[in-house]
Amino acid sequence: MNTIRVFFSMLSFLLIHSMAIGQSYTIEGELLDNTNQPIIYATLSLFSSADSSLVKVEASNENGNFSYKNIQKGQYWIEATYIGFDDLIISEINLDKDTNLGKKTMSSTTVALDEAVVTAQRSIIEVKPDRMVFNVQGTLNSTGDNGLELLRKAPGVVVDNNDNISVLGRNGVMIFVDGKRLPISGDQLSDYLRNLTSDQIDRIDIISNPGAKYEAEGNAGIIDIRLKKDKNLGSNGTLSLNAGMGRKFRGNLGFSGNHRTKKTNLFGNINYNKWNGWNKIIFDNYQNGFRLQESNVMNHHNNSINYRAGMDFFLTEKSTIGVLVDGSNGTGDFDSYNRDKISNIPTPNDIDSILIATNASESAKDRYSVNVNYVFRSGEKTLNIDADFGRYKDDVDFLQPNTYYDGSENTVLRTVNTANHTLSDINIYTLKLDYEIPLLGGNVGTGFKLSKVKTDNTFLFYDVTDSIRIQNNDRSNNFVYDENVYAAYANYSTKLSEKWGLTTGLRLEQTDARGDLTAYNPALQEDPVLFDYLDAFPSIGLSYQAAPMHAFNLNIGRRINRPDYNVLNPFRTQLSELSFMKGNPYLKPEIVNNAELGYTWQYRYNFKLSYSKTTNQITRLIAPDDDNPKAGFLSWDNLAEQTVINFNASLPLQLKAWWSMFVNINFSHIQNEADYGNGATINLGAYSYNLYTQNTFVLGEGYTGEISGWYSGPGIWGGVFIYEPSYSLNFGFQKKFFDALNCKISFQDVTYQSGWSGESTFNGLYAIGQGNWDSRRVNLSLTYNFGNSNVKARKRMTGNEAETGRIKSGNE
Numbered sequence: 001m002n003t004i005r006v007f008f009s010m011l012s013f014l015l016i017h018s019m020a021i022g023q024s025y026t027i028e029g030e031l032l033d034n035t036n037q038p039i040i041y042a043t044l045s046l047f048s049s050a051d052s053s054l055v056k057v058e059a060s061n062e063n064g065n066f067s068y069k070n071i072q073k074g075q076y077w078i079e080a081t082y083i084g085f086d087d088l089i090i091s092e093i094n095l096d097k098d099t100n101l102g103k104k105t106m107s108s109t110t111v112a113l114d115e116a117v118v119t120a121q122r123s124i125i126e127v128k129p130d131r132m133v134f135n136v137q138g139t140l141n142s143t144g145d146n147g148l149e150l151l152r153k154a155p156g157v158v159v160d161n162n163d164n165i166s167v168l169g170r171n172g173v174m175i176f177v178d179g180k181r182l183p184i185s186g187d188q189l190s191d192y193l194r195n196l197t198s199d200q201i202d203r204i205d206i207i208s209n210p211g212a213k214y215e216a217e218g219n220a221g222i223i224d225i226r227l228k229k230d231k232n233l234g235s236n237g238t239l240s241l242n243a244g245m246g247r248k249f250r251g252n253l254g255f256s257g258n259h260r261t262k263k264t265n266l267f268g269n270i271n272y273n274k275w276n277g278w279n280k281i282i283f284d285n286y287q288n289g290f291r292l293q294e295s296n297v298m299n300h301h302n303n304s305i306n307y308r309a310g311m312d313f314f315l316t317e318k319s320t321i322g323v324l325v326d327g328s329n330g331t332g333d334f335d336s337y338n339r340d341k342i343s344n345i346p347t348p349n350d351i352d353s354i355l356i357a358t359n360a361s362e363s364a365k366d367r368y369s370v371n372v373n374y375v376f377r378s379g380e381k382t383l384n385i386d387a388d389f390g391r392y393k394d395d396v397d398f399l400q401p402n403t404y405y406d407g408s409e410n411t412v413l414r415t416v417n418t419a420n421h422t423l424s425d426i427n428i429y430t431l432k433l434d435y436e437i438p439l440l441g442g443n444v445g446t447g448f449k450l451s452k453v454k455t456d457n458t459f460l461f462y463d464v465t466d467s468i469r470i471q472n473n474d475r476s477n478n479f480v481y482d483e484n485v486y487a488a489y490a491n492y493s494t495k496l497s498e499k500w501g502l503t504t505g506l507r508l509e510q511t512d513a514r515g516d517l518t519a520y521n522p523a524l525q526e527d528p529v530l531f532d533y534l535d536a537f538p539s540i541g542l543s544y545q546a547a548p549m550h551a552f553n554l555n556i557g558r559r560i561n562r563p564d565y566n567v568l569n570p571f572r573t574q575l576s577e578l579s580f581m582k583g584n585p586y587l588k589p590e591i592v593n594n595a596e597l598g599y600t601w602q603y604r605y606n607f608k609l610s611y612s613k614t615t616n617q618i619t620r621l622i623a624p625d626d627d628n629p630k631a632g633f634l635s636w637d638n639l640a641e642q643t644v645i646n647f648n649a650s651l652p653l654q655l656k657a658w659w660s661m662f663v664n665i666n667f668s669h670i671q672n673e674a675d676y677g678n679g680a681t682i683n684l685g686a687y688s689y690n691l692y693t694q695n696t697f698v699l700g701e702g703y704t705g706e707i708s709g710w711y712s713g714p715g716i717w718g719g720v721f722i723y724e725p726s727y728s729l730n731f732g733f734q735k736k737f738f739d740a741l742n743c744k745i746s747f748q749d750v751t752y753q754s755g756w757s758g759e760s761t762f763n764g765l766y767a768i769g770q771g772n773w774d775s776r777r778v779n780l781s782l783t784y785n786f787g788n789s790n791v792k793a794r795k796r797m798t799g800n801e802a803e804t805g806r807i808k809s810g811n812e
Contacts, residue, residue, distance in 0.1 A: 024441055027093065028067035029101030031060045031080060038064025039106055042082035048498055049075035049092075055495075062317065069380045069438050071095060072495065080106060132156065132650065134204040146275065147196035147225060154204055156648050156666055157223070158690060158712065163190040164620070167220040168208050168646045169668030169688065169715075170612055171619070172561040172590065174218030177225050178324075180371070180388060180430075181215070191302070191332075191365065194275055197252045199240045199783070200306070202228045208610070209539075209555045209596050212489040212505025213434065213445060216537040216560050227308070228256065228269075235259045236787030246748075246777035248276035248299075257787075268309035275302045279773035287765040288629035291348045293341040294579060304330030304365075319376045327368030334361045338576040342630060351407035357576035361398040367391070369428075380443060384434045394424040399464070402577045416577055417464035425456045442494025445505075449487045456480050459571045473520035479569045483513040483531075483562070491539075501543035509560070510534045515568055515585060529568065529585050535560055551600040559594065563587040563618055567636040581634040588638050590616045606650045617642040619672070619719035623680075624765045632765055639674040639682065639719055658698040666690040670716050680763040686722060688715025706732040714758075721769075723758035727751070728775070742783040749775040 027046070031039045044066050046055045055076065060066045078090040085106040093099065134154045152159045158166045167173050175182045175189060182189060205224040207214070214222060237257035244250045256269035277300035285292040310324035338357040343350055369390035376383040398420045404413040434447035461475035491505025515529035539557035546552060569583040592614040599607045617639035625631035646668040653661040671685040694708040711727040732746035755772035 024070040024072055025095050026067060026069055026098045027071055027076070027078075027095065027101065028065065028099070029090075030103045031064045031066060031088075032103055032105050033085070034105065034107060038062070039082055039085070040064060042066075042080055042085075042106070045079045045081075046071070047077050047079065049077055055498075067379060070441060070443070070495075072498070074498070080104070082106060131205045131207040134206065136198055136201045136203055146198065147193035147201065148190060150198060150201065150204065151193070151223070152710075154206060154223075156206060156208070156664065156690075158715075164717070165220075165223070167206060167223065168608075168610055168648060168666070169644045169670055170208075170220035170592070170594075170614075170646075171617075172218055172592070172614075173220035174215075174222050175225070176222055178227055179224060180369070180390075181217070191330075192328075192367070194277075194302070196225070196306070197242065197254065197271060197273060199242060199252070199254055199781070200227055200269065200271060202226045208608075209557050209594050210559075211503060211539045211541065211555075211557070212491045212507040212537065213447070215449060215485075215487060216507055216509055216535070216558075218559060218561060221559075234787060236785070238786075239784045241782045242779065244777050244779035246774045247278045248774050250275050250777075263314050265312040265314075267311075269307070271306045273302075273304045273306065275304075276300065277302075277774055279771060281769065281771040283767055283769040285632055285765060285767045286345060287624040287632060289345055290630050291343045291345050292578065292630060292632070293343075294338070294576075296336055296338045298334065298336040300332065300334050302330060302332035304328050310371075318378050319374070321375075322371075322373045324371040324373070325368065328365070329367075330365045332363045332365070334363070335359060338579070340576060340578055353407060353413060354405045354409050355402060355576055355578060356405065357400055357402045357574075359398065359400045361396055363394065363396040365395075366393045380436070380438045382434070382436045384432075386430070386432045388428070388430045388432075390426075390428040392424070392426040392428075394422070396422045398422070400574055400576070401464075418574070418577075419462040419464050419469055421458075421460045421462075422571070423456075423458040427454050428452070440492070440494070442492060442502075444490070444492050446490045447488070449485075451483075451485045451487075453483045454480070455482075457569055457571070461572075471520075474524065475572065476520040477524075477571070478518040478520075479515065479571070480518075481513070481515045481564075481568060483511070485512075486510040499545045501545075503539075503541040503543075505539050507537040507539075508534065509537065511562065511589075513562070517570065517585060526585070531562075531589070533589075535591075549602045553598045553600075555594075555596045555598075557594050559592050561590045561592070561618060563589065563636070567618065578628070578631045579633070580631070584636045587618055587636060588616045590614055590618050590638065604652055608646075608648045610644075610646045610648070612644045612646075614642045614644075615640070617672070617719075620717075621719050621762055622721065622760050622765060622767055623763045632767070637674075637676070637719075639672055641673055643671040645669045660696050662694045664690075664692040668715070672716065672719050674719070676763075682719055682762065684716065684720060684722075686714065686716045689713040702736050704734040706730075706734075708732075717758070720762045721758055721760040723756055726754055726756055728754040740785050742781075742785075744779075744781040744783075746779045746781075748777045748779065752776045 031042055031044075033039050038060070040060055040062050042060045043057065044060065045057050046068055048055055055071070056068055058066050058068055073096050076093040076095055078093065080088040080090070088104060088106045090101060090104060093101070136150060148159065148163065151157050151165060156168050164171065165173050165175070175193075182192065203226045205226060206221070207224065208221040210222055235257070237255065240252075240254045242252050252271055252273040254269060254271035258265060258267035260266075279298050281296045281298075283292075283294045285294065306328040308324070308326035310322060312320055312322040314320050336359040338359065340355040341351050342353045342355065344352065367390070369388060372387045374383075374385045400418050402416040402418070404415070405411060406413060428451070430449065430451040432447065432449040434445065436443055436445040457479045459477055459479070461472045462469035463472050464470075487507060487509040489505060489507040491503065493501070493503040495501050511531055511533055513531040517526050517528075519525045537558045537560070539555070541553060541555040544552040567583050568585050568587060570585050572580050572582045574580040592612050594610065594612045596608055596610040618636060619639050619642075620634055621637055622632060622634055625633055646666065649663075649665045651663040651665075653663065655661055667687070667689045669685065669687050672682050674682040690710065690712050692708075692710045694706065697705040699705050707730070709727065709729040711725070713725050715723055717723055728749045729751050730746060730748050731750065732744065734742065734744045736742050752772075752775065754775045755770065757770035759766070759768045
């Protein structure tokens with residue numbers, strides 16, 4: 001509680017200081033076009049006349065009105081910009097009282113619509129004060145990708161060989177979709193992201209150090225995947241077809257549409273997705289005097305239908321209520337061929353025996369969620385309420401015959417045939433309220449969130465003899481994990497002077513969780529795992545506008561990562577009898593303290609230096625089995641601590657009028673330390689670096705070309721796996737026809753070097769591994785847009801995300 005008292009003392013001091021700065025005023029006005037019609041959602045930037053530093057950015061509303069609240073006394077000027085109109089400068093604003101600028105007219109650019117079509121092409125990367133935005137539609141080489149593959153291309157994001165996601169060198173990132181956290185992880189999260197096509201995704205927000213308004217879960221912050229939503233008036237629709245070929249075929253067919261009036265907006269989409277995958281993993285393991293040469297070839301076949309439908313009701317100019325339903329239904333099958341050559345280390349090439357496991361599984365996955373949202377906005381006062389319910393169900397049946405041969409693979413020594421049936425049912429309930437109001441010379445925000453997640457997992461293990469399944473109660477169990485989190489927060493932001501800004505907040509979260517493992521054999525019953533704790537998560541941010549072209553910001557925060565049911569669940573999932581994965585029900589939550597220093601030059605070039613220290617870091621380890629000296633497994637444990645130092649640079653470059661480039665550079669140093677006793681220690685540090693670049697070329701005659709790629713230097717995955725460099729190179733072309741049909745073709749990973757390789761040493765097991773997947777592909781995309789939108793309305797509403805709380809909030 002000393003942390004809370006110190007924090008509130010500091011907050012009180014800052015509030016008193018802000019009130020002493022002086023009285024603040026309001027600037028307002030109305031923006032019109034040549035025909036006296038309102039210009040909606042134009043960008044208006046307020047600058048200080050003293051040094052031309054940017055003070056605040058606002059947008060005009062549906063009536064063309066704009067306003068700036070809580071502006072200090074002084075001299076200012078405004079720049080208004082909008083696609084299809086000349087920029088408007090409003091100069092010599094002497095602010096010593098509330099000021100109404102009246103009606104201001106923007107002139108249309110002198111280009112006839114029948115001679116040219118004005119379009120807004122968003123840059124692939126936008127860097128904002130609290131996040132980095134990866135605009136999926138800004139890159140041709142997203143064609144045919146799914147959500148997981150897009151994350152591999154996102155700046156500062158790394159996806160490892162087990163599909164674990166990290167940001168700025170830190171693990172423990174939370175994945176959101178449209179501001180709502182996905183309560184799944186592991187293979188379920190990977191499957192969900194693979195079923196999201198690039199045509200469904202508008203952008204990906206990467207928030208590395210969220211403030212108090214966001215839930216504290218996630219050491220590496222939040223990745224928020226924002227889906228498309230048409231904002232045009234009238235009835236509009238899009239048909240899309242994607243097909244790709246590598247080792248396996250992938251394709252999807254989708255339709256999205258909306259009907260929007262001044263009072264309602266009805267929208268929805270449906271997609272059929274066929275995803276086939278292939279990957280190969282090879283490990284050479286040395287443990288307990290044995291050498292095991294393991295190879296796995298895996299094939300995935302998935303079919304799914306994704307749907308999304310909603311309606312927004314614009315009750316008044318200031319209030320909106322919305323309902324959203326989305327979900328997916330999918331089936332899949334999986335087969336793999338696992339081969340282990342077993343020998344003694346003194347004679348490693350003299351094969352003693354060979355184990356062959358041929359695995360086959362069938363699965364059914366169903367997911368749906370319902371959201372009800374209410375938002376009220378009046379000037380800078382906002383109230384946002386969200387109520388959500390979601391359900392995720394998985395049903396997986398897995399068959400694994402294990403056959404042991406002699407070293408020549410001619411004689412069968414023995415067979416061990418097993419099967420398992422896994423049922424998973426997750427129910428999520430959340431209620432969230434956010435309220436923000438101008439107060440005390442700045443803005444004060446407060447709110448709460450109540451969440452309940454209940455997972456019920458049944459694992460039935462069978463011994464199979466003559467195709468007859470006999471349940472093995474020693475290895476069958478039921479695991480129920482019930483988690484309740486009660487959270488409340490308060491934050492405050494203000495301008496301390498013309499150059500200094502402050503944002504600070506505190507979030508309190510009470511966690512009450514229980515994990516019950518029910519063994520089918522009562523002799524193996526274990527006590528429940530209980531969590532009951534209150535944590536405080538303070539955050540503070542300072543911004544400094546040193547000069548018009550130079551801006552600095554400092555953000556410090558504390559976050560938590562709670563172990564979820566996937567890593568707590570002690571179920572044993574086998575690739576073969578000698579290779580398996582299992583959870584750890586005794587994991588502790590990990591706590592991280594983050595600090596980030598950012599610098600922006602010319603409003604374009606962004607640099608960030610970050611430091612994080614995590615205690616009880618949850619990490620994946622490769623270790624030998626205690627019962628079988630030839631077996632090894634993947635599991636989870638807490639490191640004593642992990643320290644990460646990271647530098648990131650985002651550089652948008654305009655090299656020629658026809659050639660633009662984006663470069664993202666990421667350097668980090670990771671240090672892992674732990675002592676598990678009995679000689680099982682970790683003290684491992686490594687430098688790593690990542691480079692992503694995209695070059696876009698305007699080729700003329702409506703053609704656009706793109707070359708993009710990434711290079712990942714050596715580094716550490718999990719606690720002990722040191723990986724080697726890898727890279728990928730991609731090409732893409734685009735052509736638009738009749739302003740309605742868009743054709744794209746892309747060539748992915750043309751050098752086929754995006755695979756992984758590396759080694760690990762832990763607790764007597766030394767492993768060398770490598771892997772590849774179906775990454776070299778050719779993808780074709782066709783998109784056709786139709787509808788009766790008014791052209792001027794379409795232009796004015798491009799990029800608007802202000803009408804519904806569901807779209808704008810971006811929080812949780």
